[in-house]
Amino acid sequence: MTATTASSSSSKGASSDDGHERPLGIGFVGAGMVGQLAHIANFALIPVCRPVALAELRPRLGGQARDRFGIARLYPDHRAxxxxxxxxxxxxxxxxxxxxxxxxxxxxxxxxxxxxKPMAHSLAQAARLVDAARRTGVRYAVGFMKRHDAGYQRFKALYDGFLASGELGRVVFLRGYCHGGAFACNAEGFVMTDEQRPDGLEVWPEAPDWLPPALVRDYAWFLNVFVHDVNILRHLVGRSPEVTFADFRHANGRVVGFDWGGFSGILDMAEIPFADWEEGIEVLFERGRLRLRFPPPLLRNVPARIELERTGEAGAVARPAVPWSWAFRRQAEAFVADVRGGREPAASGEDSLADMDLIETMWRKAIALGNTPAANRD
Structure with missing residues (x-):
């Protein structure tokens, strides 16, 4: 089989012999638990796309995942x-x-x-990917599924509406938090084997080249876990903040301060084995409070929950209803629609360059303030 490129135009409006639009052919690289449950299972349910290939370095796992999800072909690596x-x-x-x-x-x-996510481990690496997408004219999205959460989207609409109307006054303070917990929710419906993951993939450096080597492992962990929260806060407000302080001295329990231009904010982060999941956003207005709490990532068909409280209405908390849906499924549907429609994804690689820049700024600030970990995270 010879290499063939699929241009962005080839998947737009393509038709089969009977005149109907041809389903978009999807290939998957990686068949771990998250790959199967969050991605393959969701794309397999979308009528206008077709899972046609899977690449997995572990042959038994690849074969079992291929059979479970009815994928036509299995390859030993992504290049094939x-x-x-x-x-x-x-x-x-x-x-x-x-x-x-x-x-x-x-x-x-x-x-x-x-x-x-994360799309890469440094702004320079991320820029290489965005440049490649520009040159080839393809759609490039990063898996910030929270951006597609129906609850978050309603929350964002409420936030924007209150800013426009002035009904609750100005924003006073913004807090984001992520404390971890049980993200998998006893998930079922996937296969695993006891195979060791073999070598065979090129790996890129796990941090920007300016970061001291002793901090690389800690930086990579931080980026992987908390880039979701950086992305969602930046999207909510519509811009990147100034980083006023960053305290990363302790291996678990991080705090970053922001100036959003007109109001202050904070992002506090930890990773605790809660039985539930602790992650959300709280916006304080002059005359009210808007809260959002995200569900565990692999909890199917439960969107983020919203609470709205107005000052002067003691005990009155509104909980706007949001239809049952799963952020990962909505993300898959959006990606297919963006490719077929030739649209830039909402959570595009180009947009996420700002996340990489902001996280590097946090670490530069922590280093400048002497607020870096004394040792790598165990």
Whole structure:
């Protein structure tokens, strides 16, 4: 089989022999638990796309996942998958240090890409990927599924509406938090084997080259866990903040201060084994409070929950209703629609460059203030 590129125009309005639009051919790189449950299972339910190929370095796992989800072809690695002419778009869910290289190969092969977050481990790496997407004219999305959560989208509409109307006054303070917990919710419906993950993928450095080597492991963990929260706060407000302080001295329990231009904010972060999941946003207005709490990531069909409290109405808390839905399913549907419609994804690689820049700024600030960890995280 020879390598064939699928241009962005080839998946737009393509028709089959009977005159109906041809389903978008999707290939998957990686078949771990998250790859299967959050991505393959959701794309398999979308009528206008078709899972046609899977690349997995562990052959038994790959074979079992292929059979479970009815995927036509299994490849030993992503390079072999990219020679498949039916693969028009690729979903990348692999080891984080390997993500950048796999995504770059897919973009340069002319495939549309949705990759798990973080898109890379430095702003410079991320810029390489965005440049490749621009050159090849394909859609490139990053897996910030919270942006597609129906509860968050309603929350964002309420926030924007209150700013426009002035009904609750100005924003006084913004808090984001992520304390971790049980993200998998006893998930079922996937297969696993006892195979060791073999070598065979190019890995990129796990931190920018200016970061002291002793901080690399801690930085990579921080980026992987908390880039979701950086992305969602930046999207909510519509811009990046000034970083006023960053305290990363302790291995678990981080705090970053922001100036959003007109109001202050904070992001506090930890990773605690709660039985539930603790992550959300709180906006304080002069005359009210708007709260959002995210569900555990793998909890199916439960959107983020909203609470609205107005000052002067003691005990009156409104909880706007949001239809049952799952952020990962909505993300998959949005990616397929963006590719087929030739639209820029809402959580695009280009947009996420600002996340990478902001996280590097946090770490520079922590270093400048002497607020870095004394030792790597265990």
């Amino acid at each position: 998958l990219l020679t498949d002419p039916e693969v028009e778009a690729v979903v990348v869910v692999t080891r984080r240090p390997a993500t950048g290289g796999v995504v770059l190969d897919a973009l340069e092969a002319g495939r549309h890409v949705l990759s798990e």
